[in-house]
Amino acid sequence: MLDKYAIKVxxxxxxxxxxxxxxxxxxxxxxxVFGFALGxxxxxxxxxxxxxxxxxxxxxxxxxxxxxxxxxxxxxxTDAGGFxxxxxxxxxxxxxxxxxxxxxxxQNAIAGAFLIFSFIGTGSSFLAFAxxxxxxxxxxxxxxxxxxxxxxxxxxxxxxxASFIAFCIWPQHFAIIAYTFGAACWVTTFMRIYFGFMTLKxx
Numbered sequence: 001m002l003d004k005y006a007i008k009v010x011x012x013x014x015x016x017x018x019x020x021x022x023x024x025x026x027x028x029x030x031x032x033v034f035g036f037a038l039g040x041x042x043x044x045x046x047x048x049x050x051x052x053x054x055x056x057x058x059x060x061x062x063x064x065x066x067x068x069x070x071x072x073x074x075x076x077x078t079d080a081g082g083f084x085x086x087x088x089x090x091x092x093x094x095x096x097x098x099x100x101x102x103x104x105x106x107q108n109a110i111a112g113a114f115l116i117f118s119f120i121g122t123g124s125s126f127l128a129f130a131x132x133x134x135x136x137x138x139x140x141x142x143x144x145x146x147x148x149x150x151x152x153x154x155x156x157x158x159x160x161x162a163s164f165i166a167f168c169i170w171p172q173h174f175a176i177i178a179y180t181f182g183a184a185c186w187v188t189t190f191m192r193i194y195f196g197f198m199t200l201k202x203x
Contacts, residue, residue: 010066014066017067018067018074019074022075027071029081035063038061042054043098046096046100049104051171090123093123097115100171100178101113104174115182115185117182118183125196129192154191159184
């Protein structure tokens, strides 16, 4: 829901940084993999309940996720790069709640499982529509520079990272935040299924 506004704020600094990285020969795919590796380091930090360190790795991962897109727009967007980016993003998104489950299973396990379950809904509806939209040649009027169709919803990347930050700042309230965000994810899932079906049915 907030991605289209967030993109306007971060576009200029990401583009300027990407231009510097491009001059040094850094590629979009290298940035994607490096960012994923940084994000994975949040998992042991969470397991050890070092939430400040985990937050640092989460933020670095998200910065890299913005930079790889900016680099791709400079170097040429490819299907392989888009596939790599979205695959590693979804793995990262599931890794963070799993880390909180490992940190405090007694209080976080059910809420963490519910959140990961909700990510299956948002992720599968997102990717399934992207495949069908690409097959039918449906263009996205909002995200024109993406390698696949980005279907909007109540919860998108901006809301997800805000929730992850909230988890790290208030880890004692992980369950409440996870249940709330997970419920919002299910609203997004049902919206995507309904509107996606209606769009494909009309096409």
